[in-house]
Each structure stands twice: as structure tokens, then as C-alpha cells.
Amino acid sequence: MKKHIAVMAGDGIGPEIVGQALRVLDAAARKFNHEFSTEHVLIGGIAIDETGSPLPEATVEACRKADAVLLGAVGGPKWDTIAPEIRPEKGLLGIRKALGLFANLRPARLFPELSGACLLRKDIVDKGLDVMVVRELTGGIYFGKPAGVEVRGGKRTGFNTMIYDEDEIRRIAHIAFKAAMKRRKKVCSVDKANVLDVSRLWREVVIEVSKEYPEVSLSHMYVDNAAMQLVRDPSQFDVIVTSNLFGDILSDEAAVITGSIGMLASASLGSEYAGLYEPIHGSAPDIAGQNKANPLATILSVSMMLLHEFDLEKEALCIENAVRKTLQDGFRTGDIMEEGKTLCNTIEITDKVIERL
Amino acid sequence: MKKHIAVMAGDGIGPEIVGQALRVLDAAARKFNHEFSTEHVLIGGIAIDETGSPLPEATVEACRKADAVLLGAVGGPKWDTIAPEIRPEKGLLGIRKALGLFANLRPARLFPELSGACLLRKDIVDKGLDVMVVRELTGGIYFGKPAGVEVRGGKRTGFNTMIYDEDEIRRIAHIAFKAAMKRRKKVCSVDKANVLDVSRLWREVVIEVSKEYPEVSLSHMYVDNAAMQLVRDPSQFDVIVTSNLFGDILSDEAAVITGSIGMLASASLGSEYAGLYEPIHGSAPDIAGQNKANPLATILSVSMMLLHEFDLEKEALCIENAVRKTLQDGFRTGDIMEEGKTLCNTIEITDKVIERL
Ligand SMILES: CC(C)[C@H](C(=O)O)[C@@H](O)C(=O)O
Ligand SMILES: CC(C)[C@H](C(=O)O)[C@@H](O)C(=O)O
Numbered sequence: 001m002k003k004h005i006a007v008m009a010g011d012g013i014g015p016e017i018v019g020q021a022l023r024v025l026d027a028a029a030r031k032f033n034h035e036f037s038t039e040h041v042l043i044g045g046i047a048i049d050e051t052g053s054p055l056p057e058a059t060v061e062a063c064r065k066a067d068a069v070l071l072g073a074v075g076g077p078k079w080d081t082i083a084p085e086i087r088p089e090k091g092l093l094g095i096r097k098a099l100g101l102f103a104n105l106r107p108a109r110l111f112p113e114l115s116g117a118c119l120l121r122k123d124i125v126d127k128g129l130d131v132m133v134v135r136e137l138t139g140g141i142y143f144g145k146p147a148g149v150e151v152r153g154g155k156r157t158g159f160n161t162m163i164y165d166e167d168e169i170r171r172i173a174h175i176a177f178k179a180a181m182k183r184r185k186k187v188c189s190v191d192k193a194n195v196l197d198v199s200r201l202w203r204e205v206v207i208e209v210s211k212e213y214p215e216v217s218l219s220h221m222y223v224d225n226a227a228m229q230l231v232r233d234p235s236q237f238d239v240i241v242t243s244n245l246f247g248d249i250l251s252d253e254a255a256v257i258t259g260s261i262g263m264l265a266s267a268s269l270g271s272e273y274a275g276l277y278e279p280i281h282g283s284a285p286d287i288a289g290q291n292k293a294n295p296l297a298t299i300l301s302v303s304m305m306l307l308h309e310f311d312l313e314k315e316a317l318c319i320e321n322a323v324r325k326t327l328q329d330g331f332r333t334g335d336i337m338e339e340g341k342t343l344c345n346t347i348e349i350t351d352k353v354i355e356r357l
Numbered sequence: 358m359k360k361h362i363a364v365m366a367g368d369g370i371g372p373e374i375v376g377q378a379l380r381v382l383d384a385a386a387r388k389f390n391h392e393f394s395t396e397h398v399l400i401g402g403i404a405i406d407e408t409g410s411p412l413p414e415a416t417v418e419a420c421r422k423a424d425a426v427l428l429g430a431v432g433g434p435k436w437d438t439i440a441p442e443i444r445p446e447k448g449l450l451g452i453r454k455a456l457g458l459f460a461n462l463r464p465a466r467l468f469p470e471l472s473g474a475c476l477l478r479k480d481i482v483d484k485g486l487d488v489m490v491v492r493e494l495t496g497g498i499y500f501g502k503p504a505g506v507e508v509r510g511g512k513r514t515g516f517n518t519m520i521y522d523e524d525e526i527r528r529i530a531h532i533a534f535k536a537a538m539k540r541r542k543k544v545c546s547v548d549k550a551n552v553l554d555v556s557r558l559w560r561e562v563v564i565e566v567s568k569e570y571p572e573v574s575l576s577h578m579y580v581d582n583a584a585m586q587l588v589r590d591p592s593q594f595d596v597i598v599t600s601n602l603f604g605d606i607l608s609d610e611a612a613v614i615t616g617s618i619g620m621l622a623s624a625s626l627g628s629e630y631a632g633l634y635e636p637i638h639g640s641a642p643d644i645a646g647q648n649k650a651n652p653l654a655t656i657l658s659v660s661m662m663l664l665h666e667f668d669l670e671k672e673a674l675c676i677e678n679a680v681r682k683t684l685q686d687g688f689r690t691g692d693i694m695e696e697g698k699t700l701c702n703t704i705e706i707t708d709k710v711i712e713r714l
Binding site for chain 2: 084087089093118119120121122124141142144147148149152153155156157158159160161162163164165166167192194195196197198199200201202204205223224225227228231232245248249250252253255256257
């Protein structure tokens with residue numbers, strides 16, 4: 001197979017972890033006889049520094065033409081005081097919109113080798129934790145109009161609009177039900193339908209879509225309760241489907257509970273263009289350039305890309321297993337280090353993964 | 358002191374727990390020579406059943422005249438399928454608005470006697486957990502206009518408006534900084550200023566207000582990160598101030614982490630009318646009428662009322678200490694039961710508290 005990948009390394013530890021993940025991709029390509037070409041393009045803070053924009057037009061063009069997009073991380077204190085219109089995050093929001101990446105798949109799971117890192121009480125952890133948050137990514141309050149800050153009646157007033165139409169809800173619901181079909185066949189739709197009109201429509205449309213998936217059981221939960229239940233008993237969840245803002249909050253909460261966000265990958269999918277794959281952690285400017293960062297989430301993002309984008313199941317599993325084996329053999333980066341294990345730097349742990357491919 | 362209290366027992370376990378809390382109030386009144394008269398009024402499901410409205414005008418009138426309001430809980434499956442405009446929750450939202458209760462104080466703390474119930478890993482719990490969430494309660498997306506579901510361009514479309522003006526932000530910020538002055542002098546303001554315009558104004562105004570409280574240290578956190586940090590290390594927080602929706606989510610998350618939401622009280626304060634005091638837990642219809650519910654959060658709500666509304670510090674502390682002593686002496690309701698403790702029903706545990714007043 002021959003594929004072309006647009007690579008946005010971004011800021012902070014982005015270049016290091018992406019660099020290592022591409023080494024793994026290369027090794028997998030050699031092993032399975034594929035050809036992956038890559039093209040590095042700018043996003044985020046580095047794009048601001050070099051072009052004045054967090055999302056240069058050339059980046060959008062390259063991503064639109066690519067067969068898949070790999071992202072490191074964006075942002076850092078250097079750009080925290082920059083004008084809001086051109087902050088690094090705008091690059092992220094912009095590329096999601098430009099590629100129509102309406103579905104963000106964020107699996108939060110606990111690697112058995114790292115269960116000691118889980119933040120919850122042992123008896124809760126022991127019940128298991130393997131949640132897939134399906135977050136709507138191009139609509140809702142993130143992009144709703146009208147939005148702004150203006151003076152009304154002599155007072156500064158800020159406002160945003162949380163808005164969804166039935167088509168937007170329907171397509172993300174389909175993604176969630178399809179994901180559930182490949183998993184434990186349970187979807188929990190999270191909203192705030194006891195207060196928000198937009199949530200009432202959300203619930204209505206999700207119920208309509210559920211009719212097409214009679215094998216999947218559907219439940220509904222208010223967002224405040226979901227924030228509680230994720231801590232109280234995450235084992236009750238299989239797939240959670242929710243709006244952009246609620247998904248932002250709940251996917252991060254679900255991820256942190258595992259205690260090892262340095263291990264979690266994500267995929268953002270659309271329909272017109274290729275999907276974007278990235279680790280869920282941030283750009284960690286404090287350790288950037290020190291060869292200390294954990295590249296495993298980015299390596300697992302490459303595995304997700306092979307599976308979801310190119311249907312290369314064997315290859316994806318091979319990378320995932322190599323990562324598991326690396327953990328089993330006791331190798332750890334600093335963020336997941338435990339007593340009795342072997343501390344590795346970014347390059348060393350990648351070497352271990354490649355040896356185990 | 359002579360005070361008049363409007364009591365809304367509400368639905369489910371509401372009447373039981375409120376009934377017992379009023380027994381404690383009576384006992385405290387006798388001990389300290391006060392006179393508290395009470396007036397029972399309807400809200401929620403029972404109000405719908407008896408009057409057709411979740412918030413009858415008579416209830417609003419009685420609350421507006423009262424020196425304090427005590428609430429049990431509202432809602433239950435019986436009213437889940439009722440028209441959205443008259444659902445039990447509308448009673449809750451309505452009374453908040455009618456009394457101008459713009460500040461919701463939700464302390465989440467761990468009683469040392471119940472630290473085994475905490476959902477987090479022991480080493481995290483051991484660092485402590487005593488967070489006060491100050492949630493804005495009469496603005497934001499809960500009440501913002503325009504809101505609705507309508508057909509636009511042939512598609513059903515749902516929308517709500519998240520909106521704050523500077524005065525609304527300023528007054529809730531003052532409440533938070535004042536609360537912090539009586540605590541550990543730290544305020545963390547939670548928003549989503551990297552995405553939402555309304556959050557940018559929120560942050561701006563909170564910073565302005567902070568200038569009047571030079572002793573209080575102010576930090577800012579995005580809501581997704583806050584949802585993570587509450588699980589990762591709640592000991593870092595003293596006072597969290599945030600908007601209505603974010604506060605709904607984060608205060609519930611903070612509460613559940615303690616593992617004993619049956620113990621947590623809350624206060625909702627305005628400026629024109631008296632404050633409203635209530636347990637944070639729900640109406641628990643599954644155990645209603647069985648003399649099983651935990652009344653301690655409602656009893657502690659009475660204590661909060663004596664302190665915040667009537668400035669009766671000694672009396673408030675006396676009730677709180679009686680609750681603590683009851684726990685120390687090993688008495689527990691079902692929800693907080695542990696091996697080796699004495700199981701009590703709703704009335705029995707209240708007896709124990711009254712004996713210890
Ligand atoms: C950086 C920010 C705009 C972004 C979001 O809120 O979507 C991030 O939190 C995420 O979840 O990818
Ligand atoms: C019942 C609901 C309307 C309410 C809210 O969201 O405010 C509840 O969750 C709360 O926190 O008091």
C-alpha cells in the first residue's frame with residue numbers, strides 16, 4: 001500500500017514524539033511492505049512564529065490532499081498573551097473545521113501494566129475501565145453564532161451560542177452506534193435535556209438514530225451525573241456520545257482517571273477528507289527538547305491511523321502489541337515510571353517498541 | 358431570635374429528611390432559646406400533582422417573605438414524561454430566579470470519619486479535599502435568550518445562549534473572593550477562555566474584581582483541565598468560581614469524589630430575598646418513604662442556614678459537631694455504612710444527632 005501523510009508536529013514536545021512515532025511507522029512499513037510518504041506542515045505556535053498565522057493556508061491544502069494527518073501538540077506559554085484571533089488553539093479549531101472532522105473518538109482505557117497509576121480506589125479500578133468517548137467536534141458552542149463581547153445597555157456582555165441541527169446530531173450518533181457495534185454494544189448519550197433546548201433535540205435525534213441499531217442498548221444521562229458516574233463507576237460505560245463542549249470535559253475526565261494520559265491516542269474523523277490522529281496530551285513545554293517525553297500515545301495514534309484510515313488491521317495490532325510488550329518488559333518513560341521498572345528516554349523507549357514489532 | 362422559615366420538602370425522600378432536619382432545628386432552638394416558625398409550601402412533582410405547576414405562585418410569595426428557605430429534593434420518574442415546561446426541575450430553576458439566588462455555594466469536603474468512602478486512591482485522598490465551588494446560578498446558558506427548537510432551512514435546530522454581563526460576573530466574583538478570605542485565600546476561576554467569548558469576558562472581570570482582594574491569590578483554569586485536576590489532586594483547590602453550567606458539572610464531580618454525597622449541604626444566596634439551603638443529593642425515589650434515607654446533609658443544610666442567614670455561629674457549630682460526634686461514635690445510614698459500624702435508619706440517626714447537640 002502507498003499512502004501520503006501530512007504531519008503537523010506542532011509545539012513543545014510535538015516534534016520529538018512525532019519524530020519517534022514516524023520511526024515506528026517506517027519500521028512497520030518495512031516489515032509489511034508498505035510505502036508511507038510524509039510531508040511536514042506547520043500548525044500552532046510555530047506556525048505563528050514562521051507565518052503569522054496558526055493555520056497557514058498551505059497546511060490546510062496539504063492536509064486536504066493527504067491520505068491521513070498526524071498531529072503532535074500545539075500551544076505553550078510563549079503564545080499565551082498573543083491576540084485571541086491568532087492563538088495556537090485557533091489552528092486546532094481551524095483544521096478541524098477545514099477538514100470537516102466532526103467526530104472525535106477518544107478511547108480511555110487502562111493498560112493492565114499501568115493499573116497502579118489509575119487515580120481511583122482499587123476496588124473501582126478492578127471493575128475495569130474501557131470507555132470510548134465520541135465527541136462532536138465541529139459544531140455546538142465552539143462554533144455557534146452569534147458570539148462575541150459587546151456593550152449592551154452600558155454593560156460589557158459576552159455571549160456564545162450552543163446550536164445543533166438534526167443532521168449534525170444524526171451523523172455523530174451514527175458514528176457512536178457503529179463504534180458500539182464493534183465494542184460492547186452500549187451507547188450512553190450525555191446531554192442536559194432537563195435544562196437546555198438544544199439537548200432536547202439532541203436526545204430526540206439520538207433516539208431516532210438508535211432505531212437503526214436494534215442490537216445496541218441506548219441510555220441517556222445528564223452531563224452533571226455523567227461527570228459523577230465516570231468517577232463512581234466507569235465500568236458502566238462502553239460508548240459515550242456527546243456534544244463538543246460536554247465531550248471536551250468528559251473525555252478529559254475519563255482520560256485522567258486512567259492515570260496515564262501519556263498513553264492515550266485519539267482520532268478525528270470527517271467524511272470528505274482524511275482523518276486526523278493525535279495523542280490527547282498537551283505540548284508539555286516544560287520538558288520540551290529534553291528527550292524525556294512519552295511518545296507512546298503518538299505511536300498508538302499511528303496505530304489508530306493504520307486501522308481506521310487504511311484498514312490495515314494486522315499492522316495496527318502489531319504496533320499496539322509492541323507497545324504492550326514494551327510495558328510488559330518493564331520499560332517506562334518518566335510520566336509512567338514506577339519502582340522496579342527501567343526508565344527510558346523518548347528515543348530509548350521507541351527503540352524498545354521497534355525491537356518488538 | 359425569632360425567624361420564619363419557608364420549607365419545601367419536595368419529592369421522594371424530601372419529606373423524610375426535611376422532617377428530621379426540622380427536629381434538629383427545634384432541638385437547637387430550645388437549647389439556645391430561639392423561636393423558629395415554619396411554613397410548608399409546595400415545589401416540584403408534588404406541586405404539579407396538587408396545583409398543576411411545579412412552582413405555584415403561593416410558594417414564591419411565601420419564600421419571598423421568609424427569613425430563610427429550606428429545600429428537600431425535587432423530581433422523580435413519575436414526572437419524567439411530563440411536558441418539559443412544567444417538569445419538576447422547572448420549579449427549582451424558577452425559585453432560584455424568583456428569589457434572585459445568583460450564588461450557589463457548594464462545599465465538597467471529606468469527613469475524616471468517612472475517608473474510606475472517598476473514590477480516589479489513598480495517597481491522593483491523604484493530601485486532603487476541602488473545595489468550595491461557587492457556582493453562578495441565575496445566568497449563563499440556563500437562562501440565556503434566544504433559546505428553543507425550531508425548523509431552520511428545513512432542519513430541526515436546537516439552540517441556547519450562554520451569556521453573561523459584567524455585573525453578573527462581578528457579583529459572583531465578589532462572593533468567591535469573600536468566601537476565600539474566610540478560607541485558605543485561593544480562588545481558581547474556571548472558564549473556557551481559549552474557545553468562548555463569554556469566557557474571555559468572565560476572565561477579564563474576575564481579574565478586575567481580584568484587585569480588591571490583594572490577599573487572595575487568583576488562578577485560572579480551563580474547564581476540561583479543571584475536570585481533570587479535581588480527580589488528579591483536589592487538594593490544590595480552595596475556592597473554585599465558575600459559571601452556571603460549568604459549576605453544575607464541577608460541583609457534582611467534586612462532591613462525588615468524597616464518596617459521601619449524602620453528607621453534603623449547599624446554600625444559594627441572593628441579595629434581595631433570603632437564601633435557600635438544601636442537600637446536594639437528589640430525591641432518591643427508590644428508597645422514598647422507607648425511613649432509610651440519610652438526613653445528615655439536610656441537617657447540615659440547617660446548620661449552614663443558621664450560620665449564613667442568621668449569623669448564629671455557635672448554634673451552627675453545635676449542630677455540625679453533633680453530626681461529627683454521631684459519625685465518630687460509629688452511627689451510619691445505609692449509604693455510608695461500613696463494616697463494624699452501627700446501621701441506623703433516618704429517624705434513629707437523627708435521634709443520635711439530637712442526643713449529641
Ligand atoms: C485546545 C482546545 C481548543 C481543545 C478543545 O477544547 O477542543 C482541547 O481542549 C481539546 O480537547 O482538543
Ligand atoms: C435539576 C437541575 C435543573 C439542577 C441544575 O442543573 O441546576 C441540578 O442538577 C442542580 O445542580 O441543582
